[in-house]
Amino acid sequence: MAAFLWNPFPVLMLTVRQFAGGKAVRVVGAISLFPVLFGAIYAFDPGIEIAEYFISEVIYRRLFIATLLPIIVLILATGALGNEIEDQTLPYLTLKPIRRLRIVVEKLAATVLVATPLVFAGLTLAYLLVYRSEAGGSEALTYLWAMLTSAFFGIVAYGSVFMLISLLIHRALLAGITYALVWESLLGRYLPGLRLVSIRHYTESIYVGLLDTETYQFIAARGDPLEDANSVAAAVITLAVVSVIAIGLSGRRLRRLNLE
Amino acid sequence: MSRLIRNRAKTPPSVMVSTVASPVALLSTEPTIVLEHVSKWYGDLVAVSDLSFSIGPGVTALLGPNGSGKSTTLKMISGLIGQSTGQIAIKHLPPRGAPETYRTFGLVSDVDQLYPYLTGREFVRMNALLQRMPEPDEAGRRAIDIVEMNYAADRRLGGYSKGMRQRIKLAAALVHDPDVLLMDEPLNGTDPAQRAHMIQLIRDFGKMGKTLLISSHVLIEVERFAENILVIVNGKLAAAGNYHTIRERIDNRPHVIRLRASDPRLLGSALLAEPSIRSIKIDEAGRILAETSDARSFYALVPGICRQNDVRLFEIEAADESLESVFSYLVQR
Numbered sequence: 001m002a003a004f005l006w007n008p009f010p011v012l013m014l015t016v017r018q019f020a021g022g023k024a025v026r027v028v029g030a031i032s033l034f035p036v037l038f039g040a041i042y043a044f045d046p047g048i049e050i051a052e053y054f055i056s057e058v059i060y061r062r063l064f065i066a067t068l069l070p071i072i073v074l075i076l077a078t079g080a081l082g083n084e085i086e087d088q089t090l091p092y093l094t095l096k097p098i099r100r101l102r103i104v105v106e107k108l109a110a111t112v113l114v115a116t117p118l119v120f121a122g123l124t125l126a127y128l129l130v131y132r133s134e135a136g137g138s139e140a141l142t143y144l145w146a147m148l149t150s151a152f153f154g155i156v157a158y159g160s161v162f163m164l165i166s167l168l169i170h171r172a173l174l175a176g177i178t179y180a181l182v183w184e185s186l187l188g189r190y191l192p193g194l195r196l197v198s199i200r201h202y203t204e205s206i207y208v209g210l211l212d213t214e215t216y217q218f219i220a221a222r223g224d225p226l227e228d229a230n231s232v233a234a235a236v237i238t239l240a241v242v243s244v245i246a247i248g249l250s251g252r253r254l255r256r257l258n259l260e
Numbered sequence: 261m262s263r264l265i266r267n268r269a270k271t272p273p274s275v276m277v278s279t280v281a282s283p284v285a286l287l288s289t290e291p292t293i294v295l296e297h298v299s300k301w302y303g304d305l306v307a308v309s310d311l312s313f314s315i316g317p318g319v320t321a322l323l324g325p326n327g328s329g330k331s332t333t334l335k336m337i338s339g340l341i342g343q344s345t346g347q348i349a350i351k352h353l354p355p356r357g358a359p360e361t362y363r364t365f366g367l368v369s370d371v372d373q374l375y376p377y378l379t380g381r382e383f384v385r386m387n388a389l390l391q392r393m394p395e396p397d398e399a400g401r402r403a404i405d406i407v408e409m410n411y412a413a414d415r416r417l418g419g420y421s422k423g424m425r426q427r428i429k430l431a432a433a434l435v436h437d438p439d440v441l442l443m444d445e446p447l448n449g450t451d452p453a454q455r456a457h458m459i460q461l462i463r464d465f466g467k468m469g470k471t472l473l474i475s476s477h478v479l480i481e482v483e484r485f486a487e488n489i490l491v492i493v494n495g496k497l498a499a500a501g502n503y504h505t506i507r508e509r510i511d512n513r514p515h516v517i518r519l520r521a522s523d524p525r526l527l528g529s530a531l532l533a534e535p536s537i538r539s540i541k542i543d544e545a546g547r548i549l550a551e552t553s554d555a556r557s558f559y560a561l562v563p564g565i566c567r568q569n570d571v572r573l574f575e576i577e578a579a580d581e582s583l584e585s586v587f588s589y590l591v592q593r
Contacts, residue, residue, distance in 0.1 A: 006385075006386070006389065007389060007396070010386050010389040010390055011390075014375065014378075014386060017375075017377050017378065018375070018377065020377070021376070021377035087373040088369075088371040088373055089371070089373055089374065089375060091338075091340055091367065091369060091371075092375075092386075092387065092390075092432070093390065094340075095338060095339065095340070095362050095367055096359070096362050096387075096390035096391060097359040097360055097362045097363050097390075097391065097392060098359065098390060098392075099359065255357065256342075258340070258341040258342060259335070259340040259341065260335070260340075260341060
């Protein structure tokens with residue numbers, strides 16, 4: 001990445017280099033390709049489902065948002081600061097005349113910067129495989145736009161929360177997986193109230209809200225409509241507030257952290 | 261913090277050392293680092309107990325056996341960990357919660373891990389950027405020149421030897437030309453040439469008027485760079501003062517020397533007649549344990565006594581030369 005970014009954002013650039021040289025990014029890259037695999041299956045046998053339903057419900061909502069997105073962000077966000085704590089290199093950043101909040105923000109920015117292209121690439125390739133010759137159509141592009149936009153907000157929110165978790169507990173990866181797979185997926189399914197305290201719900205609300213009502217009603221009627229969906233504005237604001245609070249708490253935690 | 265420094269003279273030191281006039285104030289000028297009644301505990305475990313000292317410009321060694329609390333003390337001074345009680349100041353600033361303090365000092369930690377994907381030059385430059393140096397390239401180049409790492413500056417840190425890592429860590433710590441350098445076991449892992457160079461650098465920084473606090477568990481090594489030493493044992497300040505004064509006390513302590521001879525009882529009786537011998541014991545294995553106040557004279561004396569008494573000497577060795585025994589002696593005092 002451009003060397004000129006080192007001067008204004010040294011922590012961000014350090015973290016991008018950390019990711020680029022590590023196996024976390026290879027694992028995340030592989031996970032990001034799962035939607036492509038599903039897209040390829042559809043490309044071989046388009047008769048299994050209509051394209052809109054397959055890309056929206058099967059690939060994006062059930063596979064990507066429910067499982068892949070939190071895991072992708074979890075691996076990167078917990079590694080961004082967690083690896084430095086584990087390797088005891090964090091003092092090279094914290095014993096400097098810069099605000100701890102800036103360290104957190106640059107670490108999060110690096111996480112988003114690395115996760116976003118991988119996620120976008122996986123979803124876009126899956127979209128192209130499902131729609132093929134019809135990929136350029138305006139109705140089809142609505143799905144792509146809604147997927148990428150909502151995924152971006154999900155990356156930021158999950159990244160902020162998982163980074164905070166990595167500063168609070170040692171087994172952040174395990175805690176994050178428990179949150180994403182047990183709290184959001186399993187408990188959220190059987191206890192509807194929990195959806196309101198889940199990043200997944202608001203990410204899906206943004207996605208559903210960005211599809212026009214008619215389009216969504218058509219596919220939702222065939223399967224599992226999103227209940228209690230919030231408006232796009234409300235969902236974006238909620239995720240932004242969650243992110244800001246998590247970033248603030250991370251900065252505060254980093255100020256008080258004892259680096260043994 | 262000025263109140264803290266003004267009141268220092270009124271505060272009794274946690275450990276008094278009779279041979280030093282002012283044992284906890286190792287300075288003739290304004291103190292740079294001040295610790296007042298600093299303790300650190302983890303649950304029931306006390307890592308550092310009621311530590312009070314002030315140091316000024318020059319090289320001061322923090323000496324103690326492994327696990328004595330040296331690293332904990334350095335980590336508290338640098339703000340990496342908070343103290344449980346007491347006050348710490350570097351140049352009148354607290355080390356935690358005040359980012360501007362980090363402009364005043366550099367830390368060379370004992371942690372071996374660096375960023376393996378960065379080159380030495382990138383690592384030092386990154387430290388210059390984080391220190392907000394106006395010319396980070398120039399600052400990095402200057403620091404790398406000082407530690408003589410130009411030849412490897414463009415290689416990745418992952419391929420550095422331990423000695424090279426120590427030197428590049430030093431370059432990173434001094435990239436902003438701090439007045440205070442804290443170094444945790446900086447000679448660990450260095451080869452003889454690197455060690456000599458590092459010691460020379462430490463001396464030069466001391467002569468330049470910087471304050472250096474350097475931890476070590478090797479007594480003999482400290483002599484080569486430190487004017488003053490602080491001895492920490494079991495988290496407490498056991499002795500403080502001029503290196504040579506403390507070294508003299510260490511050398512004059514009772515030494516126990518173990519001998520194996522053909523006739524231990526005869527040799528033991530002959531040795532007991534010498535005035536410098538305080539006591540003689542013979543252990544279960546038939547070895548003589550001689551306690552003397554002057555080890556050097558004892559070693560010179562033994563061959564003659566053996567010859568006079570026709571006793572063959574098989575082995576002679578110090579029985580209590582471990583650093584721990586030296587420190588134990590200082591604590592007992």
